[in-house]
Amino acid sequence: MIESRSNWSWALGGIMVLAVLPFFLSKFYLHLASTILIMALFAMSFNLILGYTGITSFGHAAFFGVGAYTFALLSIKTNWPLVLNICLAPVTGALAAFVVGYFCIRLHGILFAMLTLAFSQIFYTIAFQWYGFTGGDNGIVGLPSPAILAWDKGFYYFTAAIVSAGVVILWRLIHSPFGYTLWTIRENSLRSSFIGVEVNWHRLIVFTITGAFAGMAGVLFAMLDHQAFPNYFHWSLSTEVLIMALLGGMLTFTGPALGAMVVTLLRYWISSYTLYWMIFLSLILLIIVLFLQKGIIGTITERMKPPELRT
Amino acid sequence: MDFWQFLSLSWLPPLSILITQLLNGVARSMLLFLISSGLTLILGILGVVNFAHGSLYMLGAYTCYTIMIYLAQDAYSFWVALILAPIAIAIVGAIIELFLLRRVYEAEGIMQLLLTYALVLFFSDFVRLVWGPQYRDVNRPEVLGGAVFWGKVIFPSYNLFVLILGPLVALFLWLILYRTKFGKTARAIAFDREMASALGVNVPFLYTTVFMMGCGLAGLGGALAAPMGSITPTMDISIIVESFVVVVIGGMGSFGGALLGALIVGVAHAFGILILPRIAMVSIFVVMAVVLILRPWGLLGNPLGPLTK
Numbered sequence: 001m002i003e004s005r006s007n008w009s010w011a012l013g014g015i016m017v018l019a020v021l022p023f024f025l026s027k028f029y030l031h032l033a034s035t036i037l038i039m040a041l042f043a044m045s046f047n048l049i050l051g052y053t054g055i056t057s058f059g060h061a062a063f064f065g066v067g068a069y070t071f072a073l074l075s076i077k078t079n080w081p082l083v084l085n086i087c088l089a090p091v092t093g094a095l096a097a098f099v100v101g102y103f104c105i106r107l108h109g110i111l112f113a114m115l116t117l118a119f120s121q122i123f124y125t126i127a128f129q130w131y132g133f134t135g136g137d138n139g140i141v142g143l144p145s146p147a148i149l150a151w152d153k154g155f156y157y158f159t160a161a162i163v164s165a166g167v168v169i170l171w172r173l174i175h176s177p178f179g180y181t182l183w184t185i186r187e188n189s190l191r192s193s194f195i196g197v198e199v200n201w202h203r204l205i206v207f208t209i210t211g212a213f214a215g216m217a218g219v220l221f222a223m224l225d226h227q228a229f230p231n232y233f234h235w236s237l238s239t240e241v242l243i244m245a246l247l248g249g250m251l252t253f254t255g256p257a258l259g260a261m262v263v264t265l266l267r268y269w270i271s272s273y274t275l276y277w278m279i280f281l282s283l284i285l286l287i288i289v290l291f292l293q294k295g296i297i298g299t300i301t302e303r304m305k306p307p308e309l310r311t
Numbered sequence: 312m313d314f315w316q317f318l319s320l321s322w323l324p325p326l327s328i329l330i331t332q333l334l335n336g337v338a339r340s341m342l343l344f345l346i347s348s349g350l351t352l353i354l355g356i357l358g359v360v361n362f363a364h365g366s367l368y369m370l371g372a373y374t375c376y377t378i379m380i381y382l383a384q385d386a387y388s389f390w391v392a393l394i395l396a397p398i399a400i401a402i403v404g405a406i407i408e409l410f411l412l413r414r415v416y417e418a419e420g421i422m423q424l425l426l427t428y429a430l431v432l433f434f435s436d437f438v439r440l441v442w443g444p445q446y447r448d449v450n451r452p453e454v455l456g457g458a459v460f461w462g463k464v465i466f467p468s469y470n471l472f473v474l475i476l477g478p479l480v481a482l483f484l485w486l487i488l489y490r491t492k493f494g495k496t497a498r499a500i501a502f503d504r505e506m507a508s509a510l511g512v513n514v515p516f517l518y519t520t521v522f523m524m525g526c527g528l529a530g531l532g533g534a535l536a537a538p539m540g541s542i543t544p545t546m547d548i549s550i551i552v553e554s555f556v557v558v559v560i561g562g563m564g565s566f567g568g569a570l571l572g573a574l575i576v577g578v579a580h581a582f583g584i585l586i587l588p589r590i591a592m593v594s595i596f597v598v599m600a601v602v603l604i605l606r607p608w609g610l611l612g613n614p615l616g617p618l619t620k
Contacts, residue, residue, distance in 0.1 A: 056421055058428075103600055106607040110360040110424055111563070114555040118596065121552060125592070235548065239432065246425070276440055282432035289426045290414055 018160045022153040031224070034159045036264045038220045041163045043244035043256035044170055045213030050242070051250035052174060053206050054186035056113045058238050059120030060214055062100065063093040065127060065233035067215025072140040072228035073133075082146060086219055093215020094208050096123075101207040105200050108189075117235055127230035139229035143222055159220055166213060173209070174253065182206055236278065240267075243281060246288050249295025258297055324585060327463035336581025337574065338470040341477025342536055344573035346550060347557045348484060348566055349528030355564045356501045356521045359412065362427035365551030366434035367526050371400045371533025372542045373442055379449050379537075389452035389538065397530035404526025408519050431547060439544045447542040473535055480531070481570065497521055556595055560602045562612020571610055 018037075022030055042064065049055040067089035074085040104115040127134045134140070145155060173179050184192045185199055193199045222228045231237070244263045248255030263284075270280050292299055302310055316322070323329065346368055353361045375392040382388035407430065415422045450456075455469040488494035499507040500517055508514045536546075553576060561572025576595050583594030602610065 056424065103603055106603060107559075109420065110362075111555070111559060113424065114552070115559070117548075118552045118556065121548070122593065122596065239428070242425075276436045278432045278436035279440070282429045282436075285425060285429035285432065286411070289418075289422050289429060290411075293418060293422060 015164065018164070022156050030153065030156050032264070032268065034156050034224050035221070036261050037159050037163045038217050038224065039241070039244065039260040039264055040257035041166045041220075042214060042217035043241050043248070043260040044167060044253070045210045045217075046241045047245040047250055047253075047256045048170065048173070048182075048213075049203075049206055049210050050245050051252075051255075052179065052186060053182040053203060054189070055203060055207065056109070056242075057116040057207070058113045058235065058242070059100070059116035059118070060210070060241055061233055061235065061237035062116075062120035062123040063097050063211040063214035064218040064221070064237065065123060065228075065230075066096045066211075067093040067218030068222040068228045068232050069127065069134060069140070069218075070215070071219040071222050072143055075143055076140055082144060086146075086223075089219035090212040090215040093218065094212035097211020097214070098204070098208045101204045101211075105204050105207070117238070120233060120235060120238060124230060124233040124235075127233050134230070137230055139227055141227045143226045143228065145223040145226065155224065159224070162216070162220065166216065170213075171253070178202075178205075239281065243285055243288070247284065247292075247295055249298030249301070251294065252297045252301065255295050255297040259295065262296075325463075327465075328585075330464050331466060332581045332585055333578060334464070334466050334474070335470060336578040338474045338477075338577075339580065340573040340577025341473050342532055342539075343550075343553060343557055343577055344477055344570050345480060345528055345532040345535070347554045347561070347569040347573055348481065349525040349532070350554055350558060351564060351566055351569050352484070352528070353522060353525040356497050357518055359423055359522075360427070361522075361525065362424065362551065363407070363430035363434065364525070364529050364554065365547040365549075366431050367400050367404065367529040368533040368536070368550050369438060369542075369544070369546040370403065370434060371396050371530030372537040372546060373438060373447070373533075374399050374530070375534035375537040376442075376447050376449050376542055384450055386453055389449075392537075393531070393534050396534040397527040400530025400533070401523040401527035404523045405519055407526075408522040412522070413515075431551075435544065435547060438547075442544075444544055449537050449542070451538040469538060473539070476535070480528070481566070484528075484566070493517075493520075553595070556599050558609070559599055560609060562609025564613065565609070565611045568609050568611035 021033060025033060042060075046057075046060055049057060070089045070092040071085050074080055074088065075082070100116065100119045104112050104119070107115060128137050130136065131138075146158065174182075181192075181197055181202055184197060185202055189199050218232060221232070240263055244259035245256040246259065247262060248257065248259030250256075263281075266280070266284075267277060271277055288295065294302055346364060350361060350364050353359055353364075374396040375389075378392035378395055379388040382391060411426060411430075412423070415426050451469045455472050457468050459466045459468055459471055486494075488498060496507070496512050497517055499510075500512060500514055504514060533546075557569060557572035557576050559572075560575055561568025561570070575598060579594050579598050580592075583592075587594075606612075
């Protein structure tokens with residue numbers, strides 16, 4: 001199933017499109033494409049807990065911000081090598097996720113979601129107010145990106161390579177015994193515990209893994225824009241990731257990537273007309289909840305099934 | 312400072328300040344209790360976690376502001392607003408329940424959560440759109456403008472008013488739920504919805520009414536909070552996070568838990584401000600973390616879940 005020809009051909013097609021894209025796009029749209037790729041990685045890893053394990057987290061931007069700020073602070077305040085700073089971002093993201101997850105994992109459902117939101121608010125407040133440590137609401141500017149990528153298309157390829165690697169890791173994770181256990185937990189956590197699955201341990205591990213991915217997305221974004229701001233921790237970013245995963249389809253693998261593309265493009269388009277982007281985001285969410293509960297790709301896949309196989 | 316100086320507690324602020332801070336904390340708790348009890352009411356009877364409760368609170372505060380400005384903030388404007396704002400928010404709640412919430416009762420649990428979350432996003436920007444991003448203020452009503460003196464303790468009369476109103480509303484709620492037929496039917500629905508419906512109870516009507524009551528409570532909280540501090544577009548997130556901390560500490564689905572949790576959070580916040588102002592919020596999270604580790608279902612909660620007896 002995993003090695004089936006159709007999966008390989010989709011993957012190959014995707015890689016070809018990604019490789020060729022820079023030659024058709026101007027610098028602005030290439031920047032946008034890089035943003036979409038980073039958000040796609042973030043959303044697909046977020047779907048690991050949302051769709052595949054059934055955990056709703058409202059505070060994932062915290063780990064994105066942790067990754068970005070780790071890189072930013074280490075780059076500005078120390079002389080450590082660039083590569084080390086980049087590699088440390090997912091590590092700190094995972095660490096932060098582990099700490100937050102450790103407290104929250106006993107709760108389920110809405111309480112878990114609320115607590116993640118509360119913790120992300122703490123991170124946001126620290127970034128926003130602690131001038132001495134994080135630069136406060138001035139943010140951190142002037143961040144370097146890898147020197148060999150001075151070529152303007154270089155950063156896009158760098159991002160595409162890392163995102164592709166991340167997607168492969170996610171795919172292997174999902175189609176491993178660990179991944180199947182997560183799916184079991186999602187379907188019926190009580191029953192899984194009866195057959196001997198350590199539910200909370202699995203949930204904590206997968207939460208930590210998504211923290212690492214979020215941190216990676218954060219550092220990529222910080223390098224893309226050469227800056228890091230407190231609003232990388234803000235709950236509005238957590239919401240956007242959630243909606244990206246939902247819009248594409250939380251029960252599909254590639255859905256969140258599509259959702260990331262749609263949401264990012266919509267945001268750029270609508271923001272050029274109005275400040276009140278949140279209202280549109282809320283309308284999108286309302287439409288998903290009322291009409292498109294399986295997301296775009298989910299609904300399409302559902303329609304393609306013969307009638308007797310539909311739920 | 313050496314050990315004996317620490318032990319003698321001479322570093323503590325004077326007693327009058329401690330008492331004042333305690334009373335302020337309890338006044339704030341009453342406000343939190345109003346919000347949390349509305350949340351608990353909706354959760355207990357409808358089984359819906361209303362994330363948008365904080366947004367309704369915020370709307371209540373802004374509505375109070377608009378009414379008072381419209382009446383040019385004269386002597387009676389606050390009392391008029393105190394009555395009209397909750398009613399307006401209850402009507403908004405009715406619209407939400409009738410047209411939006413009804414469609415997701417039968418769907419997966421996460422969809423209800425996301426629906427109310429969508430409302431949070433909507434109201435957050437809506438408030439900015441209509442009233443602008445700047446902070447707003449209303450004056451306290453003249454009759455409550457002063458302060459009460461008791462020895463060296465100075466306590467604002469308005470806070471005393473909130474302090475008294477809180478338990479009164481709690482009593483009123485209790486009377487409705489446990490001493491009226493309406494309350495009895497509502498509790499029956501919480502216990503076993505299908506059976507109640509089979510026995511002839513008009514469940515949809517009751518759902519809407521209870522939701523309206525919960526939203527009215529949120530609006531009342533907002534209207535009461537309006538003269539106490541600034542009215543800001545970020546009120547929704549801060550209050551909903553605090554209300555959920557209250558519910559985590561007290562236990563989901565329990566009114567007594569909401570009261571206890573609100574008292575703990577309010578007092579912890581008040582003393583947190585005395586000790587370390589900038590991270591007063593963290594003191595609440597510390598309490599919550601302790602409760603989570605020792606008793607995850609809340610101090611007065613039910614280990615098996617909110618809707619089981």
